[in-house]
Each structure stands twice: as structure tokens, then as C-alpha cells.
Amino acid sequence: MSLITDLNRKALERGVPLSIHLDVTYRCNERCEHCYLEHDGDGEMSTAEIKSTLDQLAAAGVFFLTISGGEPLIRPDIFEIIEYARSLRFNVKLKTNAILIREREARRLRELNVEQVQISVYSHRAQVHDGISKVPGSLARTIRGIRLLKAHGLKVTIANVLMKGNLDDAEGVRQLAKEIGAHYTLDPTITPMMNGDSSLLALRITSDSLRTVFTDSTLVGNVEEFCAPPTAIDEDTLEGYPCSAGHTAAYVSPWGDVYPCVQFPLTCGNVLEQNFSDIWKNSSQFNEVRAIRGKHLTTCNSCSHLGSCTRCPGLAWMEGNMRGPSTADCEKSFIRTNIPTANMLQRGYTDAQAFAVSHDTLPQPQLRGATRTLVQIQPAR
Amino acid sequence: MTTTITIPTTPLATTTYVSRSHSVAARELAGEMMIMSATDSTLFSLNETATLIWNAADGKTSLREIVENKICPEFDIDPETAYRDAESLVSNLASLGILQLSSEPALSKNESQ
Numbered sequence: 001m002s003l004i005t006d007l008n009r010k011a012l013e014r015g016v017p018l019s020i021h022l023d024v025t026y027r028c029n030e031r032c033e034h035c036y037l038e039h040d041g042d043g044e045m046s047t048a049e050i051k052s053t054l055d056q057l058a059a060a061g062v063f064f065l066t067i068s069g070g071e072p073l074i075r076p077d078i079f080e081i082i083e084y085a086r087s088l089r090f091n092v093k094l095k096t097n098a099i100l101i102r103e104r105e106a107r108r109l110r111e112l113n114v115e116q117v118q119i120s121v122y123s124h125r126a127q128v129h130d131g132i133s134k135v136p137g138s139l140a141r142t143i144r145g146i147r148l149l150k151a152h153g154l155k156v157t158i159a160n161v162l163m164k165g166n167l168d169d170a171e172g173v174r175q176l177a178k179e180i181g182a183h184y185t186l187d188p189t190i191t192p193m194m195n196g197d198s199s200l201l202a203l204r205i206t207s208d209s210l211r212t213v214f215t216d217s218t219l220v221g222n223v224e225e226f227c228a229p230p231t232a233i234d235e236d237t238l239e240g241y242p243c244s245a246g247h248t249a250a251y252v253s254p255w256g257d258v259y260p261c262v263q264f265p266l267t268c269g270n271v272l273e274q275n276f277s278d279i280w281k282n283s284s285q286f287n288e289v290r291a292i293r294g295k296h297l298t299t300c301n302s303c304s305h306l307g308s309c310t311r312c313p314g315l316a317w318m319e320g321n322m323r324g325p326s327t328a329d330c331e332k333s334f335i336r337t338n339i340p341t342a343n344m345l346q347r348g349y350t351d352a353q354a355f356a357v358s359h360d361t362l363p364q365p366q367l368r369g370a371t372r373t374l375v376q377i378q379p380a381r
Numbered sequence: 382m383t384t385t386i387t388i389p390t391t392p393l394a395t396t397t398y399v400s401r402s403h404s405v406a407a408r409e410l411a412g413e414m415m416i417m418s419a420t421d422s423t424l425f426s427l428n429e430t431a432t433l434i435w436n437a438a439d440g441k442t443s444l445r446e447i448v449e450n451k452i453c454p455e456f457d458i459d460p461e462t463a464y465r466d467a468e469s470l471v472s473n474l475a476s477l478g479i480l481q482l483s484s485e486p487a488l489s490k491n492e493s494q
Contacts (some may be wrong), residue, residue, distance in 0.1 A: 003415075003424045010411050018410075063408040063415060091417045092414035113404045155422070168399035 002281055007063075011248045012241075016061040017280055021262050024050060025070040026080060030097055031118075031134035034163055034203050036193045037070065044254040049078040049272060051084050056276035058088040058248075068095035068262075069185065070254070079108055086112050093118065098145025099138060106148035117149055118157045122165075124172035132165055146180055156182040162213065163203040164177040165191055170219070181272060186219055189328070192318065197345040211335050227336045230308045236306040245313060246289035250280065258288050264314025266322070289313070294321055299325050303342035305333040385476060398483045399447070399471050400440030405479055407435070416479055425479060430456070431470055438480055440487030 001009070011018040014310030025044050026037050045053065057065065061154045072078050073096055082182055083329040085092050094109065101109075109117065121142060129139035149156050158177040162170055170186055177184035177204035188205055192198040203212075213219055220226040241247050252258055256271040258279050268286050280286060292313070295301050298321065300311060310333070315326035325343035333341050340349060401407070406417045414427040414435050427435055430452060431464040437447045448464045456463070 003426050006426070007410065007424070014411060016410060029423065058408075061408060061410060063410075063417075081443075086403075086406075089407040091419075113406075115417065115419045144401055153420075180479065289417060 020062045021066045021251045026372040028071040059334035060277045065331040067092035067094045073100040099141045116155045121158045122178045122339045123169040158182045162188040230305045307332045397444040399438040
């Protein structure tokens with residue numbers, strides 16, 4: 001067993017929140033057309049409140065800390081926050097658009113031993129990237145930031161969100177990442193806005209395009225393995241947990257709300273009103289999420305894909321039932337394997353092609369929530 | 382990437398002070414210290430003894446004092462054997478960038494970023 005697997009196992013057995021995603025702001029200097037956030041609204045914790053939150057997280061045993069937003073570097077105190085986090089010995093990963101990263105910022109992030117920086121790039125062509133970010137010149141500034149980070153020895157991952165508007169540019173971004181020396185991930189997931197507005201789903205690539213992505217060996221590695229039919233459901237799968245949300249991972253919003261995951265915005269408490277460990281251990285919401293096993297999932301517990309599906313409980317919750325299917329993931333499982341899911345069959349999609357025609361036929365989110373990453377594809381290296 | 386700690390190296394100076402490297406992330410889980418290097422993302426797991434040394438490695442306390450005050454009371458082992466083992470261990474951890482060794486005690490706070 002690898003150390004990281006062992007670490008996760010121990011954390012799961014002991015109920016330790018190993019990983020936390022902390023958004024320090026929802027404000028942003030870009031207006032990306034697929035973004036699920038509203039950039040104004042519910043306020044932000046002060047520097048002192050965030051430091052207190054970090055103290056609570058360290059005491060709870062959190063090891064991996066992802067600092068994100070919004071654009072986190074828009075906060076003037078961001079380096080004070082990161083420095084404090086590092087003094088508490090978190091493993092810090094930063095998600096940014098890198099627009100505000102210049103020499104000083106890159107050097108400081110290296111000095112603070114930030115483990116990794118993840119940056120979204122939508123295209124290698126300015127016209128396309130800037131069209132999505134809505135900020136002229138943003139691609140050039142982002143690439144300048146990435147190069148500075150690399151020059152200072154930081155590990156950079158370029159995250160390529162794939163949608164209709166940049167569908168043809170994935171290879172260009174991958175080559176750009178290779179040239180810069182950055183890791184590359186591709187994510188074809190577009191999710192509803194936090195306010196429930198599902199109009200963003202129109203940006204999703206079509207099923208046919210997704211099929212093309214899933215059968216591209218430069219993106220998914222071994223296509224036969226990636227698209228292999230599901231294996232038989234066994235007892236371990238039925239007794240297993242759907243994902244790490246609420247088990248070893250959680251999310252903290254800019255104003256201190258605690259959710260199981262950024263993709264699962266079920267409010268479990270607020271760190272300004274209640275200690276994080278108390279929320280983590282005792283909130284009825286976390287305990288409800290934790291009680292769910294594969295065998296408890298309605299429809300999915302009889303689905304042949306149960307053991308291999310990327311089912312997101314947050315998306316399922318937004319569809320109205322945290323124990324129900326996440327339809328977008330049903331679609332992915334079907335597209336990968338060409339084997340209909342139980343959810344599809346239940347809805348009368350006996351003809352595989354019929355399911356693949358349109359997102360309009362899929363249930364729309366009924367509850368407030370947001371997601372970003374369901375399937376991240378690490379290309380073969 | 383993950384790795385395990387291995388074999389002893391060369392003997393240390395007569396008096397050695399050990400401090401925790403500021404380049405790593407660390408958290409104790411189930412009595413073992415998990416360490417991740419920011420430089421190459423290697424994950425290490427320190428056993429109980431190494432965790433005791435890590436926790437005591439403030440740069441101001443000598444390794445011999447750590448062994449005598451933290452290791453020996455915890456494990457039924459004679460001080461000289463324990464010290465030799467500890468020397469090997471901290472040399473190894475230093476070569477991995479987890480600990481820093483010095484022949485002088487730190488004068489001030491040694492874990493600033």
C-alpha cells in the first residue's frame with residue numbers, strides 16, 4: 001500500500017479531515033463565462049478570522065490545504081494568510097488565474113514553499129481565452145505569471161476547462177503546458193451557478209465531443225482501460241463510500257460556511273459561530289452524508305456502473321437527492337462504456353443514442369449549489 | 382511520490398542541534414508524523430521515534446538532550462545505543478531535507494518562513 005493510500009485510510013478510519021478547500025474570496029478580476037460563482041455578496045472573513053479558522057483546521061488534523069477563490073491574490077493580505085498557513089505546516093496548494101503574479105509574488109510563493117499552483121488556461125489563443133475570461137490581455141498575463149512561477153521553481157498545473165467555445169484548443173493548451181514545463185489537466189465539467197442558474201450548462205460540450213475526448217489516448221492514456229465496461233458489483237462497493245466529501249475532505253467558504261465539498265454546498269455550520277471540529281464531528285448534515293454507503297444509493301445501488309462511476313454526491317444533491325444519481329456522471333459512464341446506466345434505463349433511455357442527444361432532457365438543479373470538477377483527466381505523460 | 386526512510390550514514394559532530402526544515406509540510410496522524418516535501422512532493426511517514434525527535438527538534442535542544450529526555454524515558458533502551466540510532470536517523474532525515482543539523486544552537490526563532 002502506498003503511503004498516500006495509507007494516509008487516506010488512516011484519516012478515514014479516524015474521521016480526520018485530511019483535505020480542506022478554503023475559498024478566501026469570491027471577488028475576481030476575471031468574469032469567466034462558465035464560472036459558477038456570484039462575485040458579490042455574502043462578505044469575507046477578516047485576516048484574523050481566517051487565521052483563527054486555520055488554527056481550527058490544523059487542530060482538527062487537516063494536512064492538505066487548497067487556497068482558492070474567486071481570485072485569492074485579490075486579497076491584499078493573501079501572503080499573510082499563506083505565511084500563517086505554512087507556519088502551521090499545512091501543505092498548501094494555490095488556485096489562481098496568475099494575472100496578479102509578478103516577480104515579487106512568484107518569489108514570495110516559492111519562499112513560502114507553496115507545494116503547487118493551479119492555473120486555468122482555456123486556450124493557447126488569446127482571442128479564445130480572453131473571450132472566455134472576458135478580460136482582454138488575460139492570456140498573456142496568465143502565461144507571464146506561469147513562466148515566473150516556473151522560473152522560481154514552483155510546480156504549476158494548467159487546468160483546461162473544456163467547453164463548446166474552446167473545444168478545438170485542448171491540444172494547443174496541452175502543448176503550451178509542455179513547452180512551459182507545467183502539468184496539464186483537462187476537465188470537461190460545467191456546472192450550475194451557486195444561485196441555481198443552470199444556463200451555464202449550455203456551455204457543456206456535446207456527448208459526441210465528450211466521446212471524442214474519452215477516446216483520445218493522448219488525454220486519457222490507455223483508452224481500452226479508461227473505457228472498460230464496469231466490473232461486477234461486490235460487497236465492498238455496496239459498503240463503500242461514494243467519495244471523500246464529508247469523510248476526509250470539506251470546504252470552507254469566504255464567510256466561514258462549511259460544506260462537505262465546494263461541489264456539495266450543503267451548509268453544515270459556520271466557523272465564526274462554532275469550532276470547526278465540532279461542526280465536523282457533530283453536525284447532522286455531515287453525519288447524514290457520512291452515513292451513506294453504496295448500497296443506500298437509490299437507483300445507483302442497482303447500477304452496473306456503481307463501482308466505477310464518477311458520481312458526485314454534490315451534483316446529486318443539487319438534482320434533489322444526495323442519495324440519488326448525478327445525471328451528468330451517468331452520461332459520462334455511458335459515454336465511456338456505451339453501457340446504459342440504471343438511471344437511464346429507469347428514465348426510459350433504452351436506446352443509448354437517445355440519451356446522448358441533449359442536455360435539455362436532463363433534470364436541472366433544483367437547489368442552491370455549485371460544482372467545478374467532476375472528471376479531471378490526467379493525460380499520459 | 383512516496384518513500385520510506387532507510388539506512389544510517391556518517392557519524393555527527395560531538396554536539397548536534399536539530400531543527401525542523403521550513404520547506405516541508407507536516408501533520409501528526411495516529412502517532413506518526415506525515416511529512417511532505419514542497420520541492421518534489423515526496424511523502425514521508427515518520428515512525429514513533431522519529432516523530433518524537435521531529436517534535437523536539439527546536440534547533441536549541443541538542444540531540445543528546447532529546448535522546449536522554451524524550452527517547453530514553455519512552456523506550457527501554459540505554460542512552461548510548463539510543464544516541465547512535467538517533468544520529469543515524471537524523472542524518473538520514475537531514476539528507477532528505479526534513480531536518481536541518483547544526484553544531485550550534487539556534488539563536489532565535491528558527492522556523493520562520
